[in-house]
Amino acid sequence: MAAPRKQFGQHWLRSEKALNRIVSAAELVDDRAASPSENCVLEIGPGTGNLTRLLLSAARSVVAVEIDRDLCTLLTQKFGRVNNFLLLQGDFLNLDLRTTLASFPTFQKPNKVVANIPYNITGPILEKLLGTIAQPATEPYESIVLLVQKELADRLCAQPGSKAYGALSVRIQYLAACEWICNVPAKAFYPPPKVDSAVVRLRPHCLDQPATDPRQLDTLVRLGFATRRKMLRNNLKSYLDRDHLTHFLEQLEIDPQVRAEDLSVGQWVALSNLLTPTSCSPTP
Secondary structure, three states: OOOOOOOOOOEEEEOHHHHHHHHOOOOOOOOOOOOOOOEEEEEEOOOOOOHHHHHHHOOOOEEEEOOOHHHHHHHHHHOOOOEEEEEEEOOOOOOHHHHHHHHHOOOOOOOOEHHHHHHHHHHHHHHHHHHHOOOOOOOOOOOOOEEEEHHHHHHOOOOOOOOOOOOHHHHHHEEEEEEEEEEOHHHHHEEOOOOOOOEEEEEEEEOOOOOOOOOHHHHHHHHHOOOOOOEEEOOOOOOHHHHHHHHHHHHHOOOOOEEEHHOOHHHHHHHHHHHOOOEOOOOO
């Protein structure tokens, strides 16, 4: 077995139960009538190929991106002759996938992501896959199944009013429906990380009533959660006159003393959509 490298945040998932739950969550149905672009998987950080092995037997194709050159050698030895496997060596965060795949015409752009990603770069990976409130991904994936740190999974799937619900929850849930799949204990890995993990599934979506000014919504969320225990009207006073905010909250039938963590994604959008340039002050 290849030795995990701390610099890349490598921990090999060895639990067959957890691996099978991840593949199941990806919903890779063997449907010969499906479009050639369906059930094409992007795997970020395949490592030693424990998950790759299962994906190759279930998916139409697997495009794996691995930064570790030694692991690329190992993966090539294991799967180099498998027709539905394409290995790209490099940093996923710097990869232009569409341009790169133009050199491999037999491989379609993946419509699903399935990955055990390094915990130290989870935020940048999520942003690359989903985009941001102000600039959502122009070609969203059908589904994204990720093995992440349990604390992060809590935040991604948190509901308004809960301790884990914060700015990240709003930003991600604006872009995708988030579903908790299962817990994965530290002992399921080699070497075991210091924290437990969880599998989540994200389904990128377009809200029925999106923000008319996404940048404004992003600013409101950032300022609103700046100090968690403060009332929203205090956190937003540098951006929005308190009387105006109280008026807008009452229009939405929301308690004027509400805190940021009590507003649903829909309420954040509704509040943003009520604001006009004349009701807002410049952000400091």
